[in-house]
Amino acid sequence: MEKNNFSDSVDPAVRKISDDTYQRIVRDLSLDVFLDKESAVLLNTEYLVLRRSLPDLSRFIGRDSVIVGPAKIDKARLSINDSEVVIVSGSAVSNYDSERQPDFVVTDLDGDLAKLTRFSRSGSICLVHAHGDNIEQIMHAFEICPGPVIPTCQIESFGYTTNFAGFTDGDRSAFFAHFLGSRKIRILGFDFNSPIVKSRTEMETKMKKLQWARSLLSDLYDIRVQRYGRDNIRYL
Numbered sequence: 001m002e003k004n005n006f007s008d009s010v011d012p013a014v015r016k017i018s019d020d021t022y023q024r025i026v027r028d029l030s031l032d033v034f035l036d037k038e039s040a041v042l043l044n045t046e047y048l049v050l051r052r053s054l055p056d057l058s059r060f061i062g063r064d065s066v067i068v069g070p071a072k073i074d075k076a077r078l079s080i081n082d083s084e085v086v087i088v089s090g091s092a093v094s095n096y097d098s099e100r101q102p103d104f105v106v107t108d109l110d111g112d113l114a115k116l117t118r119f120s121r122s123g124s125i126c127l128v129h130a131h132g133d134n135i136e137q138i139m140h141a142f143e144i145c146p147g148p149v150i151p152t153c154q155i156e157s158f159g160y161t162t163n164f165a166g167f168t169d170g171d172r173s174a175f176f177a178h179f180l181g182s183r184k185i186r187i188l189g190f191d192f193n194s195p196i197v198k199s200r201t202e203m204e205t206k207m208k209k210l211q212w213a214r215s216l217l218s219d220l221y222d223i224r225v226q227r228y229g230r231d232n233i234r235y236l
Contacts, residue, residue, distance in 0.1 A: 004159060004160045005157050005158075005160050006057075006179070007157035009179065010164060010165070014175060015163075017223070018163060021215070021216060021219075029209070031131075031132060033132075035133075036131050036155050038132070038135060040155055040161050044159040046138075047161075048159070061180055064185070065177035065185050066081075067089065067186070068092045070091040071189040080098060086098075086102045086103045086104070088173075089106050089168075090107030090169045093115050101123065104127060105127070107126060108129040108131060108169060117144055117146070120145040120147035120149075122147070123148070127152050128141050129154070130154075130161065131154055154167065164176050165216070167213060168213045170213055171216045178220060178223075185234070186234050186236055192210045220233070
């Protein structure tokens with residue numbers, strides 16, 4: 001299939017981590033790889049049918065990034081430099097109330113979809129992620145995100161659909177910031193120990209996902225140390 005994604009620019013060290021970790025996550029969470037592929041194929045097909053084109057990222061390359069997660073943040077700490085790229089994880093959309101429009105929203109189309117649509121219409125670039133549990137949402141992806149979209153997946157990149165690495169919206173945001181070449185990544189609103197859930201079963205699954213997110217972010221930090229120094233990722 002013709003290469004129409006950003007996969008050739010993904011850090012090879014990141015790609016290796018992604019490939020190795022995905023197989024372990026599949027076993028740990030009993031993911032259905034076939035459904036992950038089906039969702040990604042559907043997203044890519046819709047992108048083709050609608051004749052979408054990938055956005056130009058040149059104005060974001062090499063800039064520091066700030067990533068906003070869903071945990072409660074003291075508004076006084078939500079200070080964003082004009083030069084920083086703002087990446088909001090999809091689960092944080094409902095609570096994001098900064099005057100600064102997000103540059104990117106990393107989402108699997110869960111959460112506050114009405115607000116996500118407003119961000120998309122206003123120009124935020126949405127990294128729409130396909131996986132086995134959101135096929136129904138993927139069918140309406142371009143109604144939810146009518147603005148610029150980068151299709152993403154957790155299987156091997158293909159077509160227009162890119163695997164930037166990561167597993168949850170939050171850690172995928174950090175891997176995308178690394179893809180952009182951010183020397184410094186500030187992370188706000190990440191809580192690995194207190195997920196918001198509705199049931200005990202959901203709690204167990206969510207805690208596993210957050211532990212994988214923590215592990216992946218630790219791996220990303222280690223990759224970045226030699227290139228950007230020990231202060232390359234900061235949690236605030």
